[in-house]
Amino acid sequence: MNRRQFIGNAALAASLLPFAGVAGTVEAAPRRRLLPVALDKGDRVGLVSPSSASDDSFSLQLAREAMEALGFEVKTGAHFAGRRGYLAGSDAERADDLNTMFADKTVKAIVCTRGGSGGARLLPLLDYETIRRNPKTLLGYSDITALHSAIHAKTGLVTFHGQIGSGSWNAFNVDQFQRVFFKRELMEYRNKIELGDELVPRRNRTITITGGKARGELVGGNLTVLAALAGSPFLPDFGGKILFLEDVGEAPYRIDRMLSTLKLMGALDKIAGFIFGECTDCKPGDGYGSLTLEQILDDYIKPLQIPAYRGAMIGHIREQFIVPVGGQVELDADTGSFRLLEPVFQS
Incomplete structure (x- = not known):
């Protein structure tokens, strides 16, 4: 069974969960x-x-x-x-x-x-x-x-x-x-920029999709896994949240399909801000052509008219942020950064 077959089976299983007797249910x-x-x-x-x-x-x-x-x-x-x-x-x-x-x-x-x-x-x-x-x-x-x-x-x-x-x-x-x-810092998550021998930096650059600032609770993670949980009781409420996403080894048309799932379930229309990390090895395969990742994000995220950017150091990359799922943050899409507003540990 390959990764995509598993995800499809997991999505089917998740859709049946509300009807099953489960241990530890709340x-x-x-x-x-x-x-x-x-x-x-x-x-x-x-x-x-x-x-x-x-x-x-x-x-x-x-x-x-x-x-x-x-x-x-x-x-x-x-x-x-x-x-x-x-x-x-x-x-x-x-x-x-x-x-x-x-x-x-x-x-x-x-x-x-x-x-x-x-x-x-x-x-x-x-x-x-x-x-x-x-x-x-x-x-x-x-x-x-x-x-x-x-x-x-x-x-x-x-x-x-x-x-x-x-x-x-x-x-x-x-x-x-x-x-x-x-140290339990109120972290500011801003990409590490290395100039190297380039005239202008190229690596770890962030790109603004829609400018502005937003505050809310972070939710998200791997796009494939989140989309596979659609219809189950195991997704958090997306209302007023800052959604962050990343993925690996998925062709653009699959990213398109999974963002469509989040759109159709109403999740994207509820969020207050959006951060896209890295989509590692997400190149188009053979075929009649492909949308770019930029076009796909523009199709789904720009119409929301919320602060949004892409390129955060989140995902299947060697150097990556450690971000709190559920932490209260402020997103600044113009600077391509976000920061913690409150502690995420008990005092």
Whole structure:
């Protein structure tokens, strides 16, 4: 089964969820914002594999070493290194690891070793009451968008879209981590610009779609995963929110289709601002021609007449922001930046 076949199956499964008896179910009404406990060096961090299995044991070793190098004691999920086909164990095993880590009072944060596919399969199995009673950091991106969306929708907990455990912990990402979690800064997210030997900078440039400023709560993540949750109770309310999106390996016509899904479900018409990160390896395939990503964003976002820009350092890239899903931010589309307005940890 390839990635796109999986997403299609996940979307079908999500559409059936309201009719299924599920463990840990809570009412679908939006929750007030819930802040995680603060994180410090020396704390215990849980490593879990809620989506795809890792390619080899070395990547799991690297995830552990990275967390230890950041100053943490590490606890791994019971099925951290599991495999069932392309998944890191059965749905019940992977969900149990997450539920156990949230219930464990000694664990202060949960870091996902990787993304891939399969996170949406866990959403009916998560114990949202336990998560609400034990608010703690959840970090990951890509397929982990399913967990961010569902947990925020069901509990109001602020979670963090950013580097996975087995990803690149380069100087930029480490600095992001330390500023967000240890220093607990009210972050300003402005792209790192490098001139290099160019007369004018080219890398990491942002482009304004519609100028202006907007304030609201951040929601979003991977576009493919969000679109696959359409029709399920595991999406947060988009009303008045700042929506951020990214993706990887999707042809422009697929980006068009998924934005059309968000438009048809009414999500785009509700948002107050829009940030598009990177769409890595999103080139047109063979065929009769293609719209550009710029044209597609202009078709869907410009008519909204809300502050919007593209090119933020969010997505499947080596250096990436760590952003709080559920955090209150101010977006400035003219400068291509956004900033936190309130703390995202308990005081």
